[in-house]
Amino acid sequence: MGLEFALERIKAYIDMYIKECGNDEVLNLSSHLSQGKMLRSKLLLAISGVSEDSLRACALIEMIQSASLLHDDVIDEAQTRRQKPSINALFGNKNAIMLGDVLYSKAFYELSCLDVRLAQSVSSAVVRLSIGEIEDVSLASRFHTDKQAYIKMCGNKTAALIVAAAECGAILKGLNKNIYRIYGENLGIAFQIIDDILDFTQDSKTLGKPSMSDFKEGKVTLPLMLMYEKLDENEREIVQNLWAKELSEEQEIWIKVRMQKHNAISQSIDEAKVYANKAFMAVANENNAKLQEIITQMIERTF
Numbered sequence: 001m002g003l004e005f006a007l008e009r010i011k012a013y014i015d016m017y018i019k020e021c022g023n024d025e026v027l028n029l030s031s032h033l034s035q036g037k038m039l040r041s042k043l044l045l046a047i048s049g050v051s052e053d054s055l056r057a058c059a060l061i062e063m064i065q066s067a068s069l070l071h072d073d074v075i076d077e078a079q080t081r082r083q084k085p086s087i088n089a090l091f092g093n094k095n096a097i098m099l100g101d102v103l104y105s106k107a108f109y110e111l112s113c114l115d116v117r118l119a120q121s122v123s124s125a126v127v128r129l130s131i132g133e134i135e136d137v138s139l140a141s142r143f144h145t146d147k148q149a150y151i152k153m154c155g156n157k158t159a160a161l162i163v164a165a166a167e168c169g170a171i172l173k174g175l176n177k178n179i180y181r182i183y184g185e186n187l188g189i190a191f192q193i194i195d196d197i198l199d200f201t202q203d204s205k206t207l208g209k210p211s212m213s214d215f216k217e218g219k220v221t222l223p224l225m226l227m228y229e230k231l232d233e234n235e236r237e238i239v240q241n242l243w244a245k246e247l248s249e250e251q252e253i254w255i256k257v258r259m260q261k262h263n264a265i266s267q268s269i270d271e272a273k274v275y276a277n278k279a280f281m282a283v284a285n286e287n288n289a290k291l292q293e294i295i296t297q298m299i300e301r302t303f
């Protein structure tokens with residue numbers, strides 16, 4: 001079965017699970033969700049191959065990913081997700097949270113009907129990603145340059161569910177899950193660093209959300225930290241004053257110019273590549289070229 005067809009089957013499973021919840025309002029709300037790049041599904045399938053169980057596991061992980069983004073958009077007060085108004089923007093925070101709860105709970109019910117190790121892997125991941133979100137909120141309460149705390153938060157917030165997808169693939173295929181956990185952890189951290197770079201380098205149309213939204217939401221990401229370290233006292237004060245606020249076009253340009261001038265973007269790319277390489281090394285003996293392709297696609301992506 002080709003990958004595109006497998007992804008369509010996963011979407012069909014997601015639709016089926018949502019219909020099974022048996023509620024018109026849930027159906028209506030979820031019709032406004034748009035499916036993302038399905039990275040976690042591609043990863044799981046690259047490891048396990050296609051079977052009914054792997055397609056179901058992918059659908060359930062995608063539903064949990066959607067649930068976490070529904071909650072995240074409420075927390076971040078985000079108005080746009082994947083080029084469309086977010087559910088919280090369209091229907092309010094209460095509906096967004098409850099739709100997240102429905103998707104999350106239904107996914108766990110269905111996971112518990114598969115190999116119990118899949119439910120254990122994914123539920124441990126959700127604990128981690130929720131902790132990651134708490135860390136994200138806490139780090140956004142002040143301007144900081146704590147790289148270690150940032151990397152730890154990326155591991156929890158983003159890598160955790162990627163680890164689970166890789167681990168579930170390994171479980172379904174009977175492979176050594178520890179190798180795939182290390183691969184997923186490093187891939188996930190690299191993925192988040194690239195995400196944080198794109199926030200500064202891409203325009204709003206390409207991103208599907210306003211450019212520099214991390215900066216405006218009060219998040220200190222790796223490119224910002226690396227730039228900040230190079231600024232003089234006067235410029236540092238300017239950055240601190242602009243941070244966590246709406247910006248004019250001139251102010252955005254002011255920051256982007258300094259990002260380039262101080263090589264903060266290229267240094268961040270190098271840092272992402274360090275993690276990508278660790279991911280590569282973890283699976284070097286697994287004889288699976290798709291795992292390298294996934295790393296390359298993720299590093300070279302533009303949105």
Ligand code: FPP
Nearest residue numbers: 067068069071072076104129130133157158
């Ligand atoms: C996106 O971060 C957010 C996440 C990757 C994880 C969010 C997790 C939670 C809210 C916990 C969910 C809990 C349950 C029970 C499902 P971001 O804001 O950096 O990325 P963005 O720019 O795509 O919004």
Ligand code: MG
Nearest residue numbers: 072073076078
């Ligand atoms: Mg967000």
